[in-house]
Amino acid sequence: MTLAIFAVMPIVLICLGIPIFLVLFAVSVAGILQLDLASLKVIQSAMFGGLDSFPLLAIPLFILAGDVMAQGGIARRLIALILSMVGGIRGSMGVAAIGSAAAFGAMSGSSVACVAAIGNLTIPTLVEQGYGKKFSTSLIAATGVIDIIIPPSIAMILYAITAQVSVTKLFVAGVVPGIIIAILLALFVMFKARMLNIQITARPKPREIVKAARAAIWAILAPVIIIGGIYGGIFTPTEAAGIACAYSMLISVHVYKELSWRDVWNISVRSTILVAQIMLLVAASTVFGWVITTSGMPQLFVSFVDSLHLDNWQILLIFNIVLLFVGTVLEPPPAILILTPLLVPIVVDAGIDPIHFGLIVTINLAIGMFLPPFGINLFAANALFKVPLPALYRGVMPFLVIYLIVLALITYIPELTTVPVGWVN
Template sequence: MVNTVACVAAPLLLLAFGMPIFLVFLFSAVLFQVAVMSSIPLQAVPTAIFGSLDGFALLAVPLFIFAGDIMARGGIARRLIEFILSMIGGIRGSLPVATVASASAFGAMSGSSVACVAAIGKLTLPSLEKSGYGRTYSVSLITATGVIDVIIPPSIPMILYAVTAQQPVNVLFLAGIVPGLLIGAALCAYVVWRARRDKMPPGEPVQIKQVIERGRNAVWAIFAPVLILGGIYGGIFTATEAAGIACVYAIVVSVFIHKELSVAQLWGITKESSMLVGQIMIIVAAAGAYSWLITTSGLPTRLVEFISGLHMQTWMLLLVINVVLLFIGSVLEPPAAILLLAPLLTPAAYAAGVDPIHFGLIVTVNLAVGLFMPPFGLNLFATNALFKTPLPQLYRGVLPFFCIYVAVLLLLTYVPAITLAPLALFK
């Protein structure tokens, strides 16, 4: 038992020493095999490594990353955001509301939070500052809205959770729509209230001519999320097939219709996306071996028995899991955090009567919030690098948004119908 506890604690200890995450998983897997699962030959570790990559659903990860990069740099995302900005005006807080709406729309095409922050920030930050919103508030708003990308389908963390917990990706995507929209609505309500409190000037009135012009320019961009999500929920194709179609669509529109990307630029995006995909997949491979050994050892079953022995009520267990996930999510990217914790926490939640789809949304939203939770949220450092805003200012600026996310997270945690009710419509 002591060896088992040591092997489970090993990843956290190695992370504390700054070891790369894929080496953390790989070293922990070997340590677990030697100290706990010595009856299993060491050759099983490389088999588990390659076996963890052999999944059709997992193929959606590199494809959605590639499609998102093309859309972000090929004019599709920019046209969609400009169209949204043109439609929201004439009210106090119209620009912040448009920022939230743009992040939600971008999230329906890409699963990269940092890409969302960069794309939304470049287009909305100058306008926000010009309209009198302070830089700290503007950058904090962009940082907070950027993580909606993790929650709104198609979401890379949701795909990884589905693979790890053996749940259908399309069902998780469907369950994520209402939570994503709920968070967006809560953020919109806050920014409008704050604009009224600070007596910010109303935004420019909507100009029908401009809306029509930008709408015409954004026709292909508007159709992108309709094609991706409509095809999945309409049962026309799977999430993985949708990712492949999104790649082809993005290439055709960006290179041949909008003509904002040359073949040479497309090749450059391909190489950059491949680097990011390689980083994620090597983590998935190493984590797969570690997760397989943990599952084979029977540790999740013993953990469930231990938690049952504590006689914790379900609400209390979920509260503890939320706290753990928030802190882990603030120091680890969502893919790594899911691969580390899902094999342990999912059986415990399921044994407590929590629906695995509902739990998947709890995990995803927690890790999204952790991305900008002070002081270690990874998006805070990304925003600091992109917009040169000092971290102490960011910590103060994101605090109200963090409280909003936590409030919605608690609502989602203890009202499962928010995530599960929409699933009944498609049965």
């Protein structure tokens, strides 16, 4: 009966189209009543206890800061600077699109928003230069998930809170994978440009770079303040998110003058809708996590895995397959909130660093966002840029191979993430 409640019931409810937070509440209530764990009053205390978290405050603040930067001219000027600096090589526009996505990822945690923003700015030019609509859109759909891997990342914050590890250390661990992915994507784009015989663009003119840099000086300072402050130990990720909000609002309203305070209010209202959805998930997953833990399920999973006598590489291989599948049907926030209470006790028992495992989880779920046939970035790209889904399925395959190579490297060479984390006190 326990297995039916925690395994079969959620799958059935999800297939019926029930919202994830209601699925978690329903399973939690069924578990409490069937296993006689406690009074239903525990749901209230667990919900509000889960939301009463200082690190969790970083999520709404980063979402708001990202929305203001995207609409207030900060993100656009930063991307324009990157575009002005890349030239003189075959495939420069594709490389610039990747760099722009990475820069956008340092300011926003939304992969779909990245696809929309970067795609609208770069796809017309990519097509005009001869890359083709399918390749250009596939590139943006695959590159957009860098937002999930490059800090600050909402997915990382949720994992850190659920697994009870340091948000800052997880952010540090995400830098190397993000850089490796960006480099491999850039190399592939340059190779593809050579195959397509894309013309070499003119070398960037110092005058144009200086002009773009002057226009973007305040935009450049945004990621410098956010990332530099966190890694420099000046403030916590939550404090960085608050500073990012204040900075983006002041620059957008008083320096770039692309927003009024009324616009900021309207953006805040729209951001609140997304924040409310995430917080409902957090509240529901806290109750679900309490029920899972109290029922003894993690201990049973640990005992079961121990009985299989698997090596660590086998455990990680199985988890990678499971997470890739889950990532195709669930977005990173609900997937992390549901699976972390079950998987982390197993990896800790196996002696695997939970920070290292957090990167494995994040990369898997990021890949799931453009993994055929259900990746949400594919549907977003299809709706935004009118490229048929079958064409996108074929188009993202080379990028999928690149991400899987990076996933294998991060999974089986933990030093790529643990060594940089060791530099953080």
